[in-house]
Amino acid sequence: MVATRDSGAVTVREYVPADAAAVCALLRAEEPQQVATPRSVHAQAVAMPARQHCRLLLAEIGGRMVGCARTGLFADAQDAGAGFANVNVAVADRGRGAGRALLAAAEAHLEAVGATSCYAWAHPEPACEDFATAHGYRPGREARFLRLDLGPGGPLPSRPRLPRGVLLLPAVAWERDPRPLWRTDVECFRDEPGDVAADHLSYTDWRALNWDRPDFDADLSTVAVVDGEVAGLVIVQTDGERHYASGGTGVRRHFRGRGLAKAAKAHSLHLARAKGYREATTSNDDGNAPMLAVNIWLGYQLSGSERRYIRDLSPVRPA
Template sequence: MAPVVRPLRPADVPAVAEVLAAAAPYQMMTEEWLSWRLTGAPAVERFGVLVAESAGTVVGAARTGLLHESADPGLGFANLSVHPQRRGGGAGTALLVAAERRLAELGAVAAYAQVADDPASTGFAERRGYRRGRRAEFLLLDLAEAELPSAPALPAGVRLLAAAELPDPHPLYLADLDASRDEPGEVTMDEISYADWRTAYWERPDLDRDLTTVAVRDGEVLAFGFALTDGRTRYRSGMTGTRRGHRGRGLARAVKHRSLSRARAAGLRYAYTSNDAGNVPMLTLNRGLGYRPVAAEWRYLRDLPG
């Protein structure tokens, strides 16, 4: 029986989260995260999930929406996940057709997709007209087994704080915006308003503000490292960045080192992170902390029919 594609219903959240976890465990997408994305994402993103159902069982999902943080108009995303045990039955094709239709209805002229670095996944994308872009590496650090290097020295006047200690997160927003302007990638993500930033990042339920670490001097956030957790054993680094005028001083290493040390003390074990394959400084930093590669994805792009 061919899979049926339809919009996600609230009762589907546990099944979709299970599909996402099975397809990409290194992404740390939980039920709590998915529920929040469905109700708490910025309105301009137009986030929506389509599910593929076969004989009453959810076998795949497509996360869709607009890349609202880019100044380039008309960019959308269609990220497909099919349970590894249910591939080859047409769910991926049906989801992609429906996802592209939804993006076109939202006014998108191009669709970006994150595609696992394996022949079956990349072949699927390329047969459907998607062009390969940049590669991202996913890395893992076992906090129970790893021995972190010594904490780096800080420049004069710089203090490390938990994000929870900031009287106001606006300086963190400014640092994030500045650091993101030259982050490697096909799409420049530097056009988010403070209100949407608070919604998309500061208020997300898996953000741990005690583990999220900032380097501050005279009230200005110079560097930061967002820390996400599943509330149990897993930790994931979000964006780690340094303002462009303060790079080369070890600040990114300092905020990551402190966050990882506190994560281990809090009982978390599996620390994930990801980097663009061309971001040699961050890959070198992470490998110096003990991270090792566990997976990779490619960014693919297709121009949608007018």
């Protein structure tokens, strides 16, 4: 979510495939903690789960794209009415009404598909926070962004010694049937703190959101196996050039406390460095102390934050 002032001559339209490179450039500038490629932008616009009703909306001024909004319903939320609207406007074009127009269009779409609430991220800047409040949003939880220099002189520690009976394997080993990874992912992230409970995700939707994404890296995504049983995993997205991002790290409940998350993530990062990736990013809920501790041990440093803002979209009933 971004701040805006004047309405101006802003038009909002739907994404088309020819927009992928421009949207990618915008997201790389505005959300550097995320992996973005033209292929991943296109996939997230057209290949997401049907129940999400995803749309990618673009704002233009004078025929030039200045911002975008990614909006839809959460595919993994128990609350079927939980929707999201993530708005980005180029810094040089803020204050001309693009953010307001994109947010209004996104909220209209969410209301049309039955959303009863909207969750939106906002940069920790007074103007952005004021914009969110002025549009009826209340503050939620904070996410911390962390960055690790994967260059040869970076701070990555050695791989920790594995406990007896533990193997670390690439996710591609489950290429024929990744269902064990889906079940592990769903179980792990039921416990992750956040504004939206991520506790309901079908296998088909999980594939669309993770496995089938063009930026999903099945070689660097790492699975911890204990005595032949999948115990945890690190989901990785890469841009094929220099940027490695952790899409999620989790360990099943009865395997926790053995250092598996630390071992699996360190292993994955060492592989990424060997393949030439030079920057690793990740994010954690501010209340996820165990994973924050793992990332700090790995050498990640705080690089920024965002706060979630929430608005009730339920229709107001007459008294």
